[in-house]
Amino acid sequence: MGHHRETEFRPAKAAVITVSDTRTLDNDTSGQLIQEKLAEAGHKVTDRLLLKDDMEVIRAEVEKLLGEKTCRYIIITGGTGLTERDVTPEAVTPLYTKHIPGFGELFRMLSYEEIGTAAVQSRADAGLCGHAVVMILPGSTKACRLGMERIIIPQMDNRGGCTFRGVVPDDH
Numbered sequence: 001m002g003h004h005r006e007t008e009f010r011p012a013k014a015a016v017i018t019v020s021d022t023r024t025l026d027n028d029t030s031g032q033l034i035q036e037k038l039a040e041a042g043h044k045v046t047d048r049l050l051l052k053d054d055m056e057v058i059r060a061e062v063e064k065l066l067g068e069k070t071c072r073y074i075i076i077t078g079g080t081g082l083t084e085r086d087v088t089p090e091a092v093t094p095l096y097t098k099h100i101p102g103f104g105e106l107f108r109m110l111s112y113e114e115i116g117t118a119a120v121q122s123r124a125d126a127g128l129c130g131h132a133v134v135m136i137l138p139g140s141t142k143a144c145r146l147g148m149e150r151i152i153i154p155q156m157d158n159r160g161g162c163t164f165r166g167v168v169p170d171d172h
Contacts, residue, residue, distance in 0.1 A: 010158045010170060013071040014038055015047035019058060019078035019088050020139060025050055030077040030144045034137075037148040038075075043156060046071040053079050058091035062134060066095070072132050072168040073156060075148075078139035080123040088136050089123045095134065096127030103135060103151065110150050111143065133164050 016038070018031035025031075028050060035045050047065060051057050058079070065074055079088030093099070103126035111119035124147065126135040137147040158165040 006159050008159075009042060010165075012043045012073060012156050012158075012165070012170065013046045014043055014073035014075055014156070015049070015065050015071045016045055017047075017049045017051060017058075017061065017074065017076045018139075019051050019053055019076060021053050021085065023050060023078075029141045030137075030139055033141050033144050034075050034077060034148055037145075037153060041153045041156065053085040053087060055087040055091040058088060059095065062092055062095060062129075066129050066132055069131060072170065073152075073164070074129075074132055074134045075137065075152065076134065077137045077144050080125075080136055080138045082121055082123075086123075089125050092134055092136060093125065093127065095129045097130050098128040100126040100128065100133070106151060107137075107147055110146055114142070114146065128167065131168060133168055 016031050016034045018028045031048060035048060038045055049061060051061055062074060076088055079086045104124045107124040108119045108122055111122055122138055124137055126133060135152060137144050154160055155164045157163060
């Protein structure tokens with residue numbers, strides 16, 4: 001594929017997972033925003049899941065999605081705080097084949113511009129899991145908007161030059 005710029009947009013396939021003990025699909029504004037941002041950008045949502053804050057459940061569902069190979073991106077919102085129930089990073093990071101530390105670093109830098117030092121409490125993260133990129137965002141809708149608009153959507157665009165699309169090429 002090389003590093004040449006493509007001019008024709010190709011949609012990517014993504015799964016959206018919300019981790020929450022309190023939300024339902026009806027009031028999950030963060031998962032809804034992620035789904036809307038993907039659709040606005042022309043991408044296809046293959047799965048939309050709502051999971052409880054349970055490490056085994058989260059890991060099993062991500063492993064299942066990875067095994068099905070129906071998408072190249074898994075975007076998870078929620079479970080990234082510092083409370084005992086927040087276990088999304090612990091559930092997902094063992095699945096990484098390569099950690100992408102710049103994702104969390106950039107998210108916290110951009111978040112700092114909006115919320116100040118509270119950004120240090122974010123455990124946003126990402127990693128390559130074989131054929132797919134798994135990205136973890138905080139549960140707040142504002143944080144999801146920031147992550148989608150400033151990092152994820154640009155990185156999913158095949159016309160962007162150096163993006164995730166060069167790492168996880170589409171199925172043909």
